[in-house]
Amino acid sequence: MSKRAVGLQAVGIGKTFGHFTALEDITLDIAAGEFLTLLGPSGSGKTTFLMVLAGFQAASTGRLFSDGTDITRSRAEDRSFGMVFQGYALFPHKSVAQNIAFPLQVRGVAREDIARRVDAIIARVGLVGHANKRPAQLSGGQQQRVALARALVFEPPVLLLDEPFSALDKHLRGRMQDEVARLHGEFGTTFVFVTHDQSEALSLSSRIAIFNHGRLLQVGAPRDIYERPSSRFVAEFLGEINLLPVGGIGHCARGTSGLFEEVRLTAPRHENLNGSAVLAVRPEHMSVSPEPPAEGNGVPARLAGTTYLGSAMRLAFATRSGTPLTVTLPSEAAGRILAHGPDVWVTWSFENGFLLPEQS
Amino acid sequence: MRPRSAFWPALALTAPLVLFLAFAYALPFLGVALWSVTLPEPGVGQYERLVSDPLVLSVFLRTFRICFLVTLIAVACAYAVTYVWVRGSRMQRRLIEICIFVPFWISLLTRAFGWLALLSNRGIVNSWLQALGLIDAPLALVRNEPSVIAGMVHVLIPFAVLPLASAMRAVDERVLLAARGMGASRLRIFWSVFFPMTLPGVIGATLIVFVFSLGFFVTPAILGGGRSIMVAELVYLRMFQSPDWGLGAAISVALVVLVAALMGLLARFARLGLMGSGR
Numbered sequence: 001m002s003k004r005a006v007g008l009q010a011v012g013i014g015k016t017f018g019h020f021t022a023l024e025d026i027t028l029d030i031a032a033g034e035f036l037t038l039l040g041p042s043g044s045g046k047t048t049f050l051m052v053l054a055g056f057q058a059a060s061t062g063r064l065f066s067d068g069t070d071i072t073r074s075r076a077e078d079r080s081f082g083m084v085f086q087g088y089a090l091f092p093h094k095s096v097a098q099n100i101a102f103p104l105q106v107r108g109v110a111r112e113d114i115a116r117r118v119d120a121i122i123a124r125v126g127l128v129g130h131a132n133k134r135p136a137q138l139s140g141g142q143q144q145r146v147a148l149a150r151a152l153v154f155e156p157p158v159l160l161l162d163e164p165f166s167a168l169d170k171h172l173r174g175r176m177q178d179e180v181a182r183l184h185g186e187f188g189t190t191f192v193f194v195t196h197d198q199s200e201a202l203s204l205s206s207r208i209a210i211f212n213h214g215r216l217l218q219v220g221a222p223r224d225i226y227e228r229p230s231s232r233f234v235a236e237f238l239g240e241i242n243l244l245p246v247g248g249i250g251h252c253a254r255g256t257s258g259l260f261e262e263v264r265l266t267a268p269r270h271e272n273l274n275g276s277a278v279l280a281v282r283p284e285h286m287s288v289s290p291e292p293p294a295e296g297n298g299v300p301a302r303l304a305g306t307t308y309l310g311s312a313m314r315l316a317f318a319t320r321s322g323t324p325l326t327v328t329l330p331s332e333a334a335g336r337i338l339a340h341g342p343d344v345w346v347t348w349s350f351e352n353g354f355l356l357p358e359q360s
Numbered sequence: 361m362r363p364r365s366a367f368w369p370a371l372a373l374t375a376p377l378v379l380f381l382a383f384a385y386a387l388p389f390l391g392v393a394l395w396s397v398t399l400p401e402p403g404v405g406q407y408e409r410l411v412s413d414p415l416v417l418s419v420f421l422r423t424f425r426i427c428f429l430v431t432l433i434a435v436a437c438a439y440a441v442t443y444v445w446v447r448g449s450r451m452q453r454r455l456i457e458i459c460i461f462v463p464f465w466i467s468l469l470t471r472a473f474g475w476l477a478l479l480s481n482r483g484i485v486n487s488w489l490q491a492l493g494l495i496d497a498p499l500a501l502v503r504n505e506p507s508v509i510a511g512m513v514h515v516l517i518p519f520a521v522l523p524l525a526s527a528m529r530a531v532d533e534r535v536l537l538a539a540r541g542m543g544a545s546r547l548r549i550f551w552s553v554f555f556p557m558t559l560p561g562v563i564g565a566t567l568i569v570f571v572f573s574l575g576f577f578v579t580p581a582i583l584g585g586g587r588s589i590m591v592a593e594l595v596y597l598r599m600f601q602s603p604d605w606g607l608g609a610a611i612s613v614a615l616v617v618l619v620a621a622l623m624g625l626l627a628r629f630a631r632l633g634l635m636g637s638g639r
Contacts, residue, residue, distance in 0.1 A: 056537055076540050083541040089534035093556045102552075103542035154542070 005190045006067045006157040007032040008053060013062035015048055015214075022048045024214045026062070035184050035191045037201040040211030041237070047162060049211070050194045054160050055079045066157070082151030082159040082189070086166055088143045090135040096146050097122070097131040103154040117153055124186075125149045125179075141172045148180070152187055161193045165200065177204055198238050202226060210234050227282075232356050235280045242283060242325050244299070245358070247276040256355055261320055265297045267353040278356045283328040285352035288315065290340040298347040301325055303338070317346055389616065392609045399606035406610035416594070416611065423591045426505060426580070427573040430512045434569050435562065437513065438520035445521065446528040464518045472582040475511045476502060479583075503585030511579040519572055520565035527561020560629070567626040571619050591615055 008030040015023040023045045030036050038046040051057040052064070055076030063072045071079060091099050097118050104114045122131055125145040135143055144164060151159055161180070165173045181204055184191050195201055201208050202222045209219045210233075218230045229235035232243070246258025246265060257266040258277055265279055292298050301317035304324070313334035317325040325346050329337065337344065396406050410416055445456040463471060478484050479501035486498040501507060531554060539549045555562075577592035584590070589597070591611060598608030 054541055056541070076537075077543045077545065080543045081541065083538060085534045085538055087532070087534060089532060089538040091535060091539075091553055091557075093559075102539070102544070106542055106544045106548065150538075150542075 004157050005033040005188050007190065008158065008192075009065040009068075010049075010053070011063045011065070013049070013052055013059045013064065015045075015052060015057060016060045021214050023052070023059075026216045028209060028216060028219060030190060030192060032067070033188050033190055035181075035193065035204060035206045037193045037195060037205035037208045038211060039195060039198060039201040039208050039237075042196055044211040045214040046194050046196075046211040048214075050160055050162055050192065053158075053192060054081055054083055080154070080156055082154070082156035084144075084147045084151050084159070084161040084164045086163045088135075088147040088164075090143060090146055090150070092135055095132050095134060096127060096138070099135070099146055100150045100153050103150065107154060121149045121153045125183075140168050141176060144168065144176055145179070148183060152183065152189070155187070156189060158190045158192065159187075161191065163194055163196070165195075165197075173200075180204065202238070210237065212237075228354060229280070229356070232278060232280075232359075235356060240283050240326055240328075242281045242286065243356075244279040244281075244319075244323060244325075245276065246279050246355075249273050249275055249277055249355075255350065258355070260299060261323075263297075263299055265299070265353065266350050267297075267355045268351060270355040273355055273357065276358055278358055279353050280356055281348050281353045283314070283326045286325070286327040286346055286348045288327055288329065288334075288337045288344050289347050290344055292345050293347040296347055296349045297353060298345040299325075301344060301346045303342040303344065306334070306338070317344075393613050395605055396609035396613050399609065406606040407614075409607055410610050410614060413607075416607070419589055419591055419594045422505075422588065423574065426509060426512070426588070426590060427570055430509050430516060430573045431566055431570045433509065434513045434516040434573075435520050435524075435565050438517045438524055438565060438569075439562065441517065442521050442524040442528060446525055460518050460521055463514070468515060468578045469582075471515060472511055472579045475507065475514070475583055479507055479510075502583055503587050505584075505588045507583045508580045508588050508590075511583045512573055512576055515576075515579060516569045516572060520569050523564040523568060524558065524561045527558040527564070531557050563629045564626065567622055567629065571622050571626070574615065574619060 010026050010028045010030075013023055013026040014021070026045075026049060038049060040046045048057060052059050055071075055074060055078075059072060063070060065071065066079075091102065094102070100118045100121060101114050104117060109117070118131075122128060125148055127142060127145050127149065130138060130142060135146065138146065147164070164180070165176055168176060177200060180191075180193075193201075193204065205222055207219060208222055208225050210217045210225065212233050218225055218234050220228075225234060226238050229238065235241050235243070244260045244265065246260045248259040250257055251269065251271075252266075255266050255269045256271075256273060257264050258279060259265075260279065267279055270277075289298070292300075299319055301319045303315060304318045305316040307314040307316070308331070309328075311331060312328050313331045315327045315329060315334060315337075317327065319325060327346060397404060399406075441456060441460065444452050445460070448456070476483065480486070481498040481500075481502075483501070485501060486495070489495045490498065535557070536549055536553060539553045544553070575592050576590060577596065580588060580590045581593050581596075584593075592615075595608045595611050595615075598604040598611065
């Protein structure tokens with residue numbers, strides 16, 4: 001439906017408020033039609049970056065391009081990107097239909113066209129029968145749909161979403177995520193989505209950009225970022241992870257290895273390390289066995305506690321030096337393992353671990 | 361039902377207020393109402409005069425005219441002032457606070473005489489204009505309706521600022537940003553988003569200012585100089601200058617009934633306003 005999704009290119013964008021640096025040297029290419037999520041803890045600069053993209057905040061340094069056209073200095077009202085705000089920011093004195101019609105009226109669209117397009121989008125977001133209600137008469141999910149319809153009705157080249165689901169309960173949030181994914185597919189517009197919820201980011205996005213302390217740490221497809229984080233922060237921010245400090249880094253034909261409690265652990269090659277580093281392994285990539293592994297990595301550990309999660313079980317271990325390890329196993333498998341007693345080996349295959357610099 | 365234990369302390373705490381109102385307002389007002397139907401003889405004669413006496417009618421008419429203009433000007437000025445107060449820079453806010461609230465603490469009488477000092481024949485404005493050679497004879501700036509209106513607007517603006525400020529503060533900044541993001545111009549955002557969202561405050565301010573202005577006495581008495589008599593001054597004249605207590609009382613009762621009706625309207629709009637903003 002959208003005729004003209006555009007890509008955005010941020011080059012060296014910085015933003016300072018007085019002495020506070022909110023954004024530092026952000027360079028990011030947003031492809032036309034992609035679903036990019038800006039993910040980070042609160043205060044990481046992700047929302048500021050979205051506001052710079054929208055034109056509500058002027059960048060202190062750097063430039064912003066829209067398909068090659070410099071829009072660094074253009075005003076929000078001229079960029080005409082769609083925007084869904086946290087809390088929706090609906091016009092409380094206007095009906096659902098009037099809310100959705102507003103951007104079309106601003107553009108001087110003919111009255112009959114407005115009525116037709118408003119009706120069409122009301123049907124598409126599932127609000128038939130609510131057109132004449134005020135926002136206060138709607139549920140949170142319905143208000144969310146109005147906000148989406150209002151932002152999409154004028155077929156903007158880019159849709160910016162600022163934590164749109166933060167006010168919804170978990171069940172509704174899941175449904176609205178599906179809805180947003182469907183709308184992204186149907187409209188083909190470039191979506192830039194801000195969230196601090198990592199599972200939301202992983203399930204929705206075509207790419208994720210991770211922010212922390214005003215810096216862009218890593219950009220990539222959800223799977224790449226989850227399985228190959230470039231830094232300790234990214235590794236820890238995206239789901240649970242076990243971190244084993246290793247020393248005596250050495251490079252060999254198979255990869256890079258390091259020493260943890262006198263056991264040599266190997267991971268895929270990481271050139272720029274020497275001395276000490278951190279070996280990271282996701283809990284679901286680990287297994288437990290009564291014997292040391294014939295190949296692959298393993299460390300002796302003692303069971304410290306279990307948490308029943310329904311389909312899975314989370315097992316907490318401590319190594320000899322007290323380093324905590326978490327292993328997630330299907331409940332059935334976990335039951336068999338626990339029969340062997342508390343002293344076991346926590347194992348994982350060599351390609352499931354990855355080395356990270358100690359500091360990041 | 362409220363628990364019984366809370367009833368007596370609640371009554372004891374509110375009783376002084378209720379008693380005060382009963383003795384200081386309700387009882388004397390009943391006395392005045394009684395006068396209106398007993399003086400000089402029993403009957404509704406004074407109310408007949410109220411609706412037939414050309415002098416009384418003209419005073420009521422003038423009062424409404426003045427109050428209507430005062431309300432219009434005061435609310436419009438207050439809207440602009442409040443807008444800057446709520447949305448301006450820190451400096452602008454401080455300045456507005458000083459300009460609005462310092463006069464608020466100065467007595468009505470002092471402020472009316474201040475206007476007199478400014479506008480009278482030998483006042484600052486006339487003497488400066490004469491000194492500059494712009495006029496030969498002093499302009500008649502006081503003892504007329506415009507000066508009464510100016511003085512009343514000055515007194516009433518702060519009363520309009522407070523309800524307007526609470527309405528403007530309730531406007532979510534993101535709603536205005538959203539309108540901008542959709543391409544709306546500043547003018548359009550003001551007229552189709554900001555102003556409608558603050559309309560409950562405008563209605564509240566309008567009613568408050570109008571109700572207050574109806575009973576104004578000191579300001580019109582001093583600045584009108586006996587030429588632009590308003591209802592409250594007419595009551596005073598009937599009571600103290602001519603032995604016409606019955607008519608004075610009837611006018612008072614009419615004024616109180618009118619104000620009560622407007623207050624009822626205000627209460628209704630306040631509720632509607634709350635519903636409209638969805639809070």
